[in-house]
Each structure stands twice: as C-alpha cells, then as structure tokens.
Amino acid sequence: MTTSEEELLPTTRRALLHRVAVAQVEGRAPSLVAAVVRGGRTVWHGARSCVDGNAPDDNVQYRIGSITKTFTAILVMRLRDEGVLDLGDPLEKHLPGTGVGEATIADLLAHTGGLAAESPGPWWERTPGTLRPELADVLGERPLRHPVGRRFHYSNPGYTVLGALVEELRGARWEEVLRREVLEPLGMHRTSTRPQAPHAGGWAVHPWADAMLPEPAEDLGRMAPAGQLWSTTGDLARFAAFLSQGDDRVLSTGSLLEMRTPTAPPETVDVAAGYAYCLGLEVRRSGGRLLVGHTGSLPGFLACLTISVEDDVAAVVLANCTSGPLVSAVGADLVRIVAEAEPRIPVPWRPLREVDASVLELAGQWYWGTHGFALRFTADGLASLEPLSGTGRRSRFSANGDGTWTGLEGYYAGELLRVVRRPNGSVSHLDVGSFVFTRQPYDEDAPVPGGVDPEGWRGIG
Structure with a gap:
C-alpha cells in the first residue's frame, strides 16, 4: 500500500x-502515531513525540492489545x-473438556459465552x-460468570479458548496459522507476536x-x-483496507459483513453510548x-482501528502509554475530519444492463395493510423494499434465480x-415472509389474511 498525501487538501x-x-x-503520550485510509490506500500519516526530531514513522511497531481479537x-x-465448523456448534463438539463447552462458537466470538472477563491469578497483562x-490455568476453577448466551460480558479468556480451537482444528500453533x-496474504510483514525493531x-x-x-x-x-500482537500504522492501514473491501x-x-453485524445483546450502558459488539469487531455510533x-490496550500501549464503511474512510491511532489519550475518540475525529472536509464522491449512477419485463412489472408502490412501500430494482441486481414514509421496515433482497428473492x-x-x-x-400479490403486499390497500382482489369487508371503504356516516 502506498502513501499518497497529495490526495488530501x-x-x-x-x-x-x-x-x-x-x-x-x-493525553501526555510519549508518542502518538496515526494514519488515515481512503479508497484502500493510506492517504495521510502523522506522528508526534516527546523526543525532538524522533517522531515515529509508519514502520515503527506498537503493541495493539485487543485488536488481536x-x-x-x-x-x-x-x-x-x-x-470445518458452524458458528452454532457448541465448543464441546470441537474442543472437549474445557468446562465451558456449552457455549457456542458464536457466543465466544460475541462475548456472550458467560465466561469471566479475566483470567484468575495475577494481572495477566503484566505477568509472564x-x-x-495450560488452558485450564486461563479459565480457572470457575470459568463462567453468567448463563451462556444471555448477556454481553467481554471476556479475554473467551478469545484464548478460540485461539486454542484454531490450534486444535488446524494442527498448528495459533501464531503460525495467523502468519x-x-x-x-495481506502483506502485513511488520505484524508479529513479539516486538521487532524498530518498535516503541x-x-x-x-x-x-x-x-x-x-x-x-x-x-x-x-x-x-x-x-x-505488535503492529504498525502501515500494516494496520492494510488491515483496515481489507476489513472494508x-x-x-x-x-x-x-x-x-457478517463479522461487523451486531450479535450480542448490549448492556444498558452500552446502548446509551451507542456501542455494540459483533463477531470480533466493535460498532460505535459517533456524531451520527x-x-x-x-x-x-496493554500496559504501556493504546490502540484503535476504526472504519466508516459508508464514508470509505478508516483511521489507525497508536500510542505508547498505559493511559492518556482516548484513542477511540481520536480515531473517530480523524475519520470525521476527512469525511466532512472531503466527502466521498459517489460512483456515477448507471442503469440496469438488461431489463426483465417480468421483474419490471413488480416495481412501484405496494401496500402491507395501509402501510405504503416502494419496490425498486437497482443496477446492482438487488431489489429494495422501502416504506414510503421513510421510516419503518426496509430491506434489500437478492434474486435466487427462481423468481424468489x-x-x-x-x-x-x-x-x-x-x-x-x-x-x-x-x-x-407479494408474499414477504407470510405478509401479503398488494397494489392497493386491502385489495379485494387479493387474498388478504382475514378477508376484506365486502362493503369496502366508507365514511363515518
């Protein structure tokens, strides 16, 4: 990935x-380094350091903590x-004997497996x-804190278990499989499990x-x-481009897309903060x-990778201090600055390559009861069902090739x-998950569930 700063004003x-x-x-950070990605390329890199003339470049490693997840x-x-596995599989099917085998793979990915937040014993981030x-040492005698699948509870041991699962099914060490x-494949040659010079x-x-x-x-x-993991802004910029595209x-x-779709029921405090967890990714709402x-974060380091898929802008922020700058806010601001100052220019509108008459006759206005909807067919081959009011249930549909979507x-x-x-x-009519959509509200010529009064529409008199 090349850096092309001239693309920004x-x-x-x-x-x-x-x-x-x-x-x-x-934030009183010894150093802070950041990068912005747009269109799959690094378009800006910046750094500040407490040592004059020694600002880190995009090749200096920092520890990235839970981005490893x-x-x-x-x-x-x-x-x-x-x-090899299904996300609905219980862990016990593939990695027996852990004591947390009732949790599904999806539960562990989404932190809903009920596992403890931390490993028992001394602070694991600051001890060898x-x-x-052994895995039993990480989980301890009482690995569960909540019923499986009932609530979001961030768990570091849960991802240790997933790493062990990868090792079991691949027959190799986690770091070897990752490499x-x-x-x-992504060209992330400066990302490693142990620090490699130059590093902060x-x-x-x-x-x-x-x-x-x-x-x-x-x-x-x-x-x-x-x-x-240890990584650089250069490597994480490549990773951000991959996560986007x-x-x-x-x-x-x-x-x-599945990984960045919220799955975990958030806590009340998370709902208020606009935060949700997905399958190994976090989703936050910032300024709309x-x-x-x-x-x-790990002792001595803070890290953030954040992407606005809609704006096609990503930011990476790394600092070498235990606490200080709120890197998630910095990342959100870097995305906002670019997205607002130089908004994404959409690709030109283009019509459908071919028009199917049997599909075209479905386009237009439909009613579910008295709720008006528009059914549109777009050049990407999808159908879009949207409420005319602008609020309510909406969805895109993909064709199955047999007349259904x-x-x-x-x-x-x-x-x-x-x-x-x-x-x-x-x-x-259209049948959408058993809902009947008709061309007119409660169309008497369609099999509306419950039937339509034969006297039809009337006034109050």
Missing part, C-alpha cells in the same frame, strides 16, 4: 495533524467458511504467560507529575489470541456516523419474497 492534512498534536499533548475471529470465520501454561492465513517502548505516565515509568513487555503465552484470499466481503473496528438485512433478513400470480399470469 492541505487544510485537511493540517486539521488531521492538529488533532493528533492536541491528543499527544492533552479481530485477527483471531477471522481465523475462526475461515474455518466456518471451509465447513508461563504462569498460565500463513492472514498476515502473509511502553510507558506509564504518572497521573500527577510529568514523569514516566517503563512497563514490562510480557509474552502472554496462552492469552496471546486475546492481545499479543475484503480479500477472497483471506475472507470474503460477505463474511466480513457508524464506526466499526476495535480498540486495544431473499432478504439481506433488517426485519426481512433471510426471509423470502415470493411473487404470487393468478391463473392468467397476472400478479396477485
């Missing part, structure tokens, strides 16, 4: 640098796409992984004095799939913009749209 580049500079000062989730989704050599199946040192900054303390950089051992060598766009990605999103996701014709071949 000078005023935009200055606004991005200003935001990074303010974050480094107000997204990589682990991709390995699991690859196994699903190959038919040799203290937890072979994700990092090498991790620091704790005293909360009440401008003084610093070095943090230990422990090998997390069994906990590696939850937070071990897909790469069939690693994972299809369809599977990536939907952002998908992940954050990460399957819902892709919203209330009708997975539901079938079927065209019902009369004996003479004319269209009677």
Whole structure:
C-alpha cells in the first residue's frame, strides 16, 4: 500500500495533524502515531513525540492489545467458511473438556459465552504467560460468570479458548496459522507476536507529575489470541483496507459483513453510548456516523482501528502509554475530519444492463395493510423494499434465480419474497415472509389474511 498525501487538501492534512498534536499533548503520550485510509490506500500519516526530531514513522511497531481479537475471529470465520465448523456448534463438539463447552462458537466470538472477563491469578497483562501454561490455568476453577448466551460480558479468556480451537482444528500453533492465513496474504510483514525493531517502548505516565515509568513487555503465552500482537500504522492501514473491501484470499466481503453485524445483546450502558459488539469487531455510533473496528490496550500501549464503511474512510491511532489519550475518540475525529472536509464522491449512477419485463412489472408502490412501500430494482441486481414514509421496515433482497428473492438485512433478513400470480399470469400479490403486499390497500382482489369487508371503504356516516 502506498502513501499518497497529495490526495488530501492541505487544510485537511493540517486539521488531521492538529488533532493528533492536541491528543499527544492533552493525553501526555510519549508518542502518538496515526494514519488515515481512503479508497484502500493510506492517504495521510502523522506522528508526534516527546523526543525532538524522533517522531515515529509508519514502520515503527506498537503493541495493539485487543485488536488481536479481530485477527483471531477471522481465523475462526475461515474455518466456518471451509465447513470445518458452524458458528452454532457448541465448543464441546470441537474442543472437549474445557468446562465451558456449552457455549457456542458464536457466543465466544460475541462475548456472550458467560465466561469471566479475566483470567484468575495475577494481572495477566503484566505477568509472564508461563504462569498460565495450560488452558485450564486461563479459565480457572470457575470459568463462567453468567448463563451462556444471555448477556454481553467481554471476556479475554473467551478469545484464548478460540485461539486454542484454531490450534486444535488446524494442527498448528495459533501464531503460525495467523502468519500463513492472514498476515502473509495481506502483506502485513511488520505484524508479529513479539516486538521487532524498530518498535516503541511502553510507558506509564504518572497521573500527577510529568514523569514516566517503563512497563514490562510480557509474552502472554496462552492469552496471546486475546492481545499479543505488535503492529504498525502501515500494516494496520492494510488491515483496515481489507476489513472494508475484503480479500477472497483471506475472507470474503460477505463474511466480513457478517463479522461487523451486531450479535450480542448490549448492556444498558452500552446502548446509551451507542456501542455494540459483533463477531470480533466493535460498532460505535459517533456524531451520527457508524464506526466499526476495535480498540486495544496493554500496559504501556493504546490502540484503535476504526472504519466508516459508508464514508470509505478508516483511521489507525497508536500510542505508547498505559493511559492518556482516548484513542477511540481520536480515531473517530480523524475519520470525521476527512469525511466532512472531503466527502466521498459517489460512483456515477448507471442503469440496469438488461431489463426483465417480468421483474419490471413488480416495481412501484405496494401496500402491507395501509402501510405504503416502494419496490425498486437497482443496477446492482438487488431489489429494495422501502416504506414510503421513510421510516419503518426496509430491506434489500437478492434474486435466487427462481423468481424468489431473499432478504439481506433488517426485519426481512433471510426471509423470502415470493411473487404470487393468478391463473392468467397476472400478479396477485407479494408474499414477504407470510405478509401479503398488494397494489392497493386491502385489495379485494387479493387474498388478504382475514378477508376484506365486502362493503369496502366508507365514511363515518
């Protein structure tokens, strides 16, 4: 991936640098480095450091903490796409004897498996992984804190279990599988499980004095799939482009869409904050913009990767301090600055290549009861059913090749749209998941459930 800063206006580049500079000062970070991606390419890179003339470039490694979980989730989704497992499978089917085998693969990906948030024993992020050599040491004697599948409860041990699952089904170490199946195909040669020069040192900054303390950089051992990785803004920019656009060598766009679809029932506090967890990715709402990605932290480091798919803008922010700059807010601001200053120019509208008369006759206005809907057919081959009021149930549908259509999103996701014709071949109505859509409200010539009063519409008199 090449860097092409001339694609952004000078005023935009200055606004991005200003935001990074303010974050480094107000967050009292020894260094802070960031990148912006648009159209699958890095279009801006900026950094600030407490050491004059030594601002890190896009090749300097930082620890990325829980962004590692997204990589682990991709390995699991690859196994699903190959038919090795199903997300609905209980863990026990593939990795018996853990004590948490009732949880499904999807539960573990979405943090709804009921597992504890942390591993028992001393603070695992600041102690060597040799203290937890086996999976049983990570899970402890009481691994569950909640009923399986009932609530979202972020769990680091849950992703350790998923890493062990990958090792069991691939017959190789997690880091080897990751290197072979994700990092090498995406050209992420500066992402590793252990630091490789040049890399930043991790620091704790005293909360009440401008003084610093070095943090230990422990090998997390069994906990590696939850937070071990080191990476660079250059590599994470490549990763952001992949998460936005897909790469069939690693994972299809369809599977990536599934990964960024919320699955976990959020806590009340998360609903208020506009936060939801998906399958290894987080979704946040910021200033009316939907952002998908992940954050990460380990002693000495903070990290954020965030993407606005609609705006086709992503941001990566890395800092080498235990606490300080709110990197998720910085990332959201970098996306906002570019999206608002230089909004995405849409591709030209183009008509359908071929017009199918049997499909065209379905286009237009339909009614479910008295609710008006518009059915449109677009050049991408999809059908779109939208309420005329602008609010309510809407969904796009993909053609199945037999005259039926399957819902892709919203209330009708997975539901079938079927065209019902009369004996003479004319269209009677649409059946959408058993709902009858007619050309007129409560059309007396269509089989409306419950029937239509034979006296028809009337006034109050």
